[in-house]
Amino acid sequence: MTHPVLQVEDLRVTHPGPVTALDGLSFELAAGQVLGLVGESGSGKSAAALALLGLHRGTRTRVEGGVLLHRDDRPVLDLNRASDAELRTVRGPELAMVFQEPLTSLDPYRRVGAQIATAYRLHTGASRADAKRRTAEVLDRVGIDPGRARDYRHQFSGGMRQRVLIAMALALRPRVLVADEPTTALDVTVQAQILRLLDELREETGMALVLVSHDVGVVGGLADEVVVLRGGRAVERGATARLLGRPEHPYTKALLHAVPRLDAPLPERAAPPADDVLVETAGLRVDFGSVRALGGVDLTVRRGETLGVVGESGSGKSTLGRALVRLQDPTSGTVRFEGLDLASWRGRELRRRRHELQMVFQDPTSSLNPRRLIGASVAEPLRVQGGRDEAELRAEAVGLLERVGLTAAHADRYPHQLSGGQRQRAAIARALILRPKLVVCDEPVSALDVTTQAQVVSLLRELREEFELTLVFIAHDLAVVRSVSDRVAVMRKGEIVETLAAADLTRPQHEYTRALLDAVPRLDAVAAR
């Protein structure tokens, strides 16, 4: 083992409240080493990451413990006690950070090249020309055409923005790079590229890497050592292979268990009859101005089945889902529901039958009116139907809330007083209260932690039987889709490239599907490393 570059001793972070976000984290990091920090949402990962660069300073958050920067095997600076000026000199050249939000972490008003160049000049005092040269160099290194240095952030895709941020760090050759969920917002294929890039850079420059993620798979692929955080405490820590292969702490075990796997055995389920078609689309096309979101989709959904839809971001999954429930009028083509063209529903008939088609949305925060009590939101569809008094409304709403695993007390809370998983349960309850025939779930679990995700997925499985639902389950996570679906449709650029039985997903016909599969990080492979 080489000298440590960073030594963290009993780090504690307390937010005003007081909320103890991090309750004693210690580790040492040597050059070229990768430390993985995993844990569920709210476990204190970001609190720790920010503390490593002293970024809590100036806020009302209190940081205790030591973050010691080493040079030549000697601690030279305690970031927690350094002056503002000292802190500024190490931020960038010694310690750099890549944030979770590539969408917003770049300045919208300045050209990306200028942003890299300024950061570089700030610490090196290089000339404009030198800075420009260096900018081109690092952009090229992360795989972005240096000619695009004059573009603004909104002209880049999410993955490219993340690369720009990495390039910015790279320009200064930091000794430690802290990456706080660098791939959460990205597609699997892009995620794989970024992870590969980080690994290459580590090898090239010998920098140490702190990789923060909620996704055990992501961390596992790269880290030498993993720390599992829960409620601000490190519950388990160890070499990656050991920790993933033989977890000791029950929480780590639960966490690993909840991770959906592509090779998990599928539950036995009788396939619904192929001739009982509930919904059928023909040549479904949707254009948004010049953007073609859907380019002629032919799809059938059988009564009682669960159809999974996967694809990368922007492939048209949501648009398809919305068209199926008539939230989106097709530019051309038809959607037939029980043999009837949806477009023919008008006025009164539309209002009357609308509730047979329901949708559960991706973002539980946005799908519940933040200014209305959960109970009222769940009862709202009933209220629209009319004919029930307040007591009946409440009784039905509470009944359904209890069915999805909430309690009557939750009915009297606002959405922000619930956790993400609870909100999603409430949203499911609302979708089901009118006993729909078709429910489209648009990434219902993407925003949730693996453990919560597992709970919600199993809830959906149960409800499907009980309510005799036909489900269209949209997700970008292949493993999740596979675990609930009977059949899976793979989408790309507004078209369905193939539809196969869930069991056959691991044996795809189409190369795109194969590429998708390859990009998914595998826990088993890591554990075997």
Next chain:
Amino acid sequence: MIRFLLRRLLGAAAVLLALAALTYLLFYAMPGDPAQLACGKGCTAPQLAQVRHALGTDQPVVRQFWTFLTTLVAGHSFSTGPSTVWCSAPCLGYSYQSDEAVTQMLLDRLPVDVSLALGAAALWLLLGVGTGLYAALKPGRWRDRITNTVILTLGSTPVFVMALLLLMGACVWLQILPFPNYVPITEDPAQWAQNLLLPWLAIALVSAAGYTRLTRAGVLETLNQDHIRTLRAYGYPERRIVLRHAVRGALPTVVTVAAMDIGLVLAGAVFTETMFGLPGLGKLAVESASTVDLPVVCGITLLAGALIVVANTVADLLHAALDPRVRI
């Protein structure tokens, strides 16, 4: 860009046409009779009829409006008594009160408002953005509160009270400035500035409050954004972050609003003009409204409307120029 401008131009033309019609209708409904006013104290009925005919107000309103419009785009000939003169497009007719060509009257007064608007805008931006930044550097502290209160106090003072206080202070008590008397910049730039100083201050002091808020809010909001955290993570000094980067986030709104505000002052700052005796559009507007001087009233409405529309368009263009995310 070109398409945007073209569309804007078309829209503006429609808006102005509607505006003119509205003004015409409004003043047609007004009980005052321009002929009676022109005719004077001892005017008899037959005389009144003659004056009405001479002014053209004996025609039905639609006809009058049509004449107004055709005159505007094609010009018109007017009788002065012994002879007739040709008023070429864009002709807004002749004032009932002063018999001057309205176009000329407006052109005479516009420089006053242009002077007023530009100087005042420079001052209020300086003051507003300055105090906004000052407050944003240490939000929630006493200096933030005090700045806020002072600026709000100034901002809630009616302009005419502010003007009076400035006049009393500078010209009566301290006697450091003579009473303002508008001098065109073409005659004497120094005098021009000296005489406009108080009016500028009056508008600027009252208007700065909005910009203080806007700047402060914009800067604070930007400071909460992720990209600022990136700057911190790269060791940018805090001052530099606020003064160079966070300001950038407040800038588009500030500039946009300023452009529209300038349009408003250009269209006539009634109180400032009245209090300081500045011969601008606002004063003319009030006076012509009280004497039912229809051609002048319509002329000013159109000009003011046009100025506001132009200002709004400029504001949009500026916003697009300052925020790379907006495309037009």
Next chain:
Amino acid sequence: MDSQTTSAGTGIGAGGGAAGVWSRLWARRGGRAAVITVGLLVLVALTAPWLAALEGQNPNSFHDTLLNSATGGSPNGAFGGISAQHWLGVEPTTGRDLFARLVYGSRVSLGVAVGATLGQLLLGLLVGLAAGLGGRWADALLSRVTDLALALPTFFFSIALLAVVPQSFPRPLLLGLILSGLGWASIARIVRAETRVLREREYVAAAVLTGAGTWRIARREILPGLVAPLATYTAIVLPQNMVAEAGLSFLGLGVRPPTSSWGQMLSTATTWFQVDPTYVLIPALTLLVCVLAFAGLGEALRVAFDPKAAAPATRRRGRTIAVPPPAPAQPGPTTGEPAARAAAAAVTTLPHEKGEAQ
């Protein structure tokens, strides 16, 4: 479960927890001070006759004996004739009691300001909602109408309108109508922009799926989301409307005599500044306190309606929307000078979804 005790829970959810807002408002020192001040002002307006009776005066009686007729009719005695009978002194040239005029004047000033603001809100809300939720054509048409209203030289129009309408028409009502009729456009713009953002929210889509009609969605889903920005905006335009009334009074277009309003008092007082400073200070300070109180209330409301203001904003994945140009706000129609516009525009920069064009 006892449905009696709990039915309130599932009750009308659209209101958005007035109690919560109230407690958050009350919790902050600034908010409490603003609420108390505004409350007092309203109380004064409501109890004006009793307050005047308490002093023993009425707002319209002349008191010639308190004036010095040889010196322009200025009040006898120091500080504008302040005495045990006349708590704030008397008006020069008439001897009318200033305290009585001030408290009676609050009815007009607050009444006009509140009425005008409500009118503006109502009109702006209707037009903005219709444009924001309506189809392409409705939106285009209403947006053009809004543009027209924005291009009106409003001040000028209010002068003209005040001259057109017969004098028998109640003046405060007319002032309120005119101010609201000319000031709704910026609200409409804000509402439209905000509505466009809100209608993309998934809970609106969920409401559509229940079969709810447009009107119901506007009322139950969109409107609660508009409350916060509108409350803030209200706190800004309300004082502006008050100052506007003062401005119109300054030009002799305000309330009719013998009615008093703060604007009327201020405008007649300005010329007396050197001789009788108390006469000017009384309405000026009252107006100031009022404006500051409403501004404070606005700020407090903004925080109160946004319980998560301090917490980090929730992130959203995926498609984003184009940044709309900021809705231009307008000053109270009668300020003539910009003042309010910038302040109002601040509202439009309230935190809400700021995405960007891809």
Next chain:
Amino acid sequence: GAGAGSSVSSSGAFSAANCQGGTLRVLDSAKNDKGFDPAVLYTSGGGAIPRLLFRTLTTRQSVPGANGTKVVPDLATDTGTPSQNATMWTYHLKSGLKFSDGTPITSADVKYGVERSFSPQLAGGPPYLRDWLVGGADYQGPYGTGAKDLASIETPDPSTIVFHLRKSEGDFPYLAAETQFAPVPKAKDTGKDYNADPVSSGPYTIAGFTKGRELDLVRNTHWSRSTDQQRLACPDRIDISLGLSSAVINQRLSASVGQDADAITTDTSLDAPTLAKVSADPALKQRVVTGKFPQIFYLAFDLKKAPFDNQLVREALSYAVDRTALVNAEGGTQLAVPSTTFTPESLTAAHQDYDYFPAGATGNPAKAKQLLAQAGHPNGITVPLAYDTDDVNTGAPAATALQQAFAKAGITLQLQPLSDANFGSTVNTPATQPALTLTSWGADWPSGGPFLTPIFDGRQIVSGGGNFNLAQYDDPAVNAQIDKINQVTDYAVAQKQWAALDAQLGKLALTVPLYEEATSVLYGSHVKNAYLDQWRGWYDIASVSVK
């Protein structure tokens, strides 16, 4: 006149012989955006600024004190020679008179000047000419094809002009002082545009004029003191700032800093606040002059409308009036003087004191109540009161003062404010005239004739607008009496008879006289020979000096 004693400026010795030089500044609130067309101007005695540009057949005598009400010759050699019954007036022009462009002034120019005032394009002047001159009622002025000249004005030779009137008018010399009698050279007439740059016959000519903003006058080199006894024309230049706010004018005059030391105003009297300030400052008091323009503020009844058809009701209102409150509302005793007579005291010769319905200083509500009861209104009455909102004098302060006083007598006044633009057209048209109006009447010249005739002559009632006989009072006996006095050409005799007529009409309570206005004006500290004349109650700029 109360102000006569202090009506002369006291700032140092003044000598008419060497008062020439310097620049006089004038600060006016008027905008003069109608410019200076002698046909359109409606001035009393030639006005302030117009008198510097236009000479007329006669003019007012420029002296302080009561003699200021005298009419004297200007262009003419005398004030006019009447025919036996004053229906024909003959004038002879002085010799050596020239326009500012050097051309001689002839009687044809005077005739043309009068004629063009008949043209509808140049409406706005006083109505007397149209009424008095033979054929005036139908004459349309000299413009347009087929226009004729007015036959009732004869110019037998270039220096003689004869006016033929359709009835006796002993006051004709006073009318001849109006700007309509200023000469206009036909060749230079530009009709409506003439107002911006008229050809001067007076001591100054326009050097620069921006309507609404400023007017600069310089000497007219073709004018000479030798033909003009009434104008001293001391300053070399006169710079007039227009359209200033009256508060600012008073501030500047009282500060008198820099160029403002050479400043006067021709239209802004002290307001109450400034007066209060002046009272406390002896140095300022030195620079105040006072005077009066004969003008009466009064309540006008429409006798055709109930309840004012009943004299008892009119008397009740006369008793209920609180003149002290009114005077205070106008700014105190220095700015207003109570009056119980229609012809005010300042109209000295035509004034006769009377007080038929003594209200005392603050009104007699008991008596008023009693009269109302007698008239069948034991519970009081409710009547509307129209007033002009834009008129600082007859505006809201006076109306509210009346409202308060009348309330004590059980008379409820419903205030009916009218903007300036509407006031004239509403009140002076019988069809729209309110039953009760707060208004004023000022003399076009200092004589009982123009004071009483338009108000009480039954033949002056016009139905289509421009009616000033608001009472709509038409008594043939009174009409005959008016005709008789008009034939008298001896000023003193005529005035006595007018005064008697006023006293006789006063008994009928056709109006409630309220107060007359006093003028107090400030002038800059360098200004000399500033006095207010008795004709108009204002400075004569032509005699002011800054040297």
